[in-house]
Amino acid sequence: MKKVCFYLLALVICCLAACKKEKELDPDKTLKEDLFLRSIKVAGAREVTIDTARNYIQIVLPEGYTDDIVDLQVDAAPGAELVLDPWKTLYSAGHVKYHFRAASPENFTMVAKSSSRTKSYKVFVEQEGPLTAELTSDLDLQAGDANTAAAVAKIRLKSGVGSVPERPDLQEQIVPFLKNSSKNVNVKGSFDNGMGVVFFEDVFSLMEAEGTALSIEYGEKTFSFPQKLKLKRAKVSLVVVQPDRLFRVFQTGKTIDFDGGIFLNSQKYTLKLHNDASSSEITLPATITDLSTLRTQFPASVPDGQYKVSFFENTQLITQAAIVIARDSTVKAIGQMWTGGPGIPWEEIWKTQPMVISRGQELFVNPFPAIIDAAAQPFDNKKKVPDLALKLNGKVTVLKAAVKEDLKYADNSIRIYYGAYRIPADLLPGRYQATMVLDNKQHSLPYWNRIEIR
CATH class of the missing domain: 2.60.40.2340 (Immunoglobulin-like)
Incomplete structure (x- = not known):
């Protein structure tokens, strides 16, 4: 019994000593751990x-x-x-x-x-507290894959949510839901944290349907948006992509598909082709193959050339673009023209506006098809870029190219070579036909618009 008491006493003494030692720790020493x-x-x-x-x-x-x-x-x-x-x-x-x-x-x-x-x-x-949010845009239907449509809207989370996730050991994500009882639809969507966008796939059946409800969940928290929604089609769109504008000849006699949407069977779709060399516009029909695709064919009677093509839904302009239409897929032309400085300004080019320039200014011209190499290769200031020919009343003025580069194509991996041409200060004002002078001294197809030089 004495031995047991001795051991207990020794244990208590050790514990007290340890406690005393911990209290004596210098608080400043704990900061040195970080x-x-x-x-x-x-x-x-x-x-x-x-x-x-x-x-x-x-x-x-x-x-x-x-x-x-x-x-x-x-x-x-x-x-x-x-x-x-x-x-x-x-x-x-x-x-x-x-x-x-x-x-x-x-x-x-x-x-x-x-x-x-x-x-x-x-x-x-x-x-802490309940989840609240607000819609900051309409919940619109946009074209998805083939014959589907997706609903997209921007929302703002107002309270009840911090970071996503809120704690290191949690995996919760913000999840939106779209429900319409009359259509028997209950769809789970996704949320893009960076864009603040809710997204629902394959909900074309909800177009124009009354009483659609939107809600979001985050962990155990739920918020239902108070307003009932009526999904409408977003503004109809169509895209002529950059590669088509830079490299593709739209051959006559072949079927051509254009992507966009949402296209509806109840609407009429047409294309109008225009260039200044033609006496009148050419109007062509387009048919719907699915919600996101229009199909047409450029007949063999269309003369080779670069055209401004305008796409219409009924009488509403959808978009327009400058494209090359020809029988031969190897024809040369002018791809893009712009002023204002080097670098291809695609946002301006999408607008497909007539070219107007003053004497003494620089005109930038990208040949078609585009002249490219890898951006990782050194810039070649001796690269052959065609001369530019300007024709007015039978008189031709040829301008030499100063070689320029654009490094923004294909996520900055491709260099596009183009030319800068100084309009002579003594050139007569007028509307000039513009072509590229090829190696064989032949001329390319003319630019769709006669350039107005002031």
């Missing part, structure tokens, strides 16, 4: 915790927090500072400030100035 970060304060937060083992920061915001931005005031350890990335525009010295709501967890980096060592942290934000 050489980058002392503490974080967040105005308006109910709770902020730092997981130094996993480098996670957890913020809990109360229900009444209404801002979409959170500001972490970072107290750096001596000799450390916050790394300020130029694309994180709200950051400043000692402040990790960003839009948190419904966004992915934020990452920021601290650096030790003396050694350039770095440490990254991930921020999770949870907000």
Whole structure:
């Protein structure tokens, strides 16, 4: 019994000694475990915790927090500072400030100035209270794959959600639902955090249907949008893609498909072809193959040339583009023209407007088909770019090309060579036919529009 008492007494003494030793620890020594970060304060937060083992920061915001931005005031350890990335525009010295709501967890980096060592942290934000949101656009139907249509709308999450996910151990995502009892439709959609967009596939049956309900779920939270929706077709569209404008000859006598939509059997679709060399426009019918495709054929009677083609639904213009139509797929032409500076301005080119330029200005011309090589190759300032011929009243003026490059095509992987041509200051004003002068001294097909030189 004495031995047992002795052992118990020894155990108590050891425990007391250990407790006393822990109390004697210098608080400053615990900070040395993290050489980058002392503490974080967040105005308006109910709770902020730092997981130094996993480098996670957890913020809990109360229900009444209404801002979409959170500001972490970072107290750096001596000799450390916050790394300020130029694309994180709200950051400043000692402040990790960003839009948190419904966004992915934020990452920021601290650096030790003396050694350039770095440490990254991930921020999770949870907000208490119910989920609320609002629609910031119409829920429109757009063409999907083949004979399907998708519904798309922008929403704004107002409260009840922080980052997605809100905690490191959670996997919840924001999930939208679309329901219409009369159509017996209940569809689960997807949510794009970065764009703030809800998306539903294959819901063409809901077009113009009354009483469609939209709701979203996030974990155990649910929000139903109060208004009942009536899905309408988005503005009809059609696209003539860049590769077709740069390289493709639309051959006469062959069936041609154009993508866009939503196309409806109840509507009439036509194409009108125009160039200044023709005395009148050519009107052609187009038929619907599915919700997203129009089909037509350029008859053999259409003369070879570059044309401005305009697409119509009934009398409404859908879009227009400059394309090359010919019997021979190897014909040469002018692809694009523009003014204002080097680099192909596709946003302007999509508009397919007549060319007007003043004497003394530079005119930029991209030959058809485009002259390309890999962007990784060195720029070749000796690249052969055709001369430009301008014709007025039988007189031809030939302009030499200054070789230029555009590196933006195909995600910056392809270089397009084109020419810059200075319009002579003494050239007579007028409307000129423009062609490229080929190696054999022959001329390409003319540009669809006679250039107005002032």
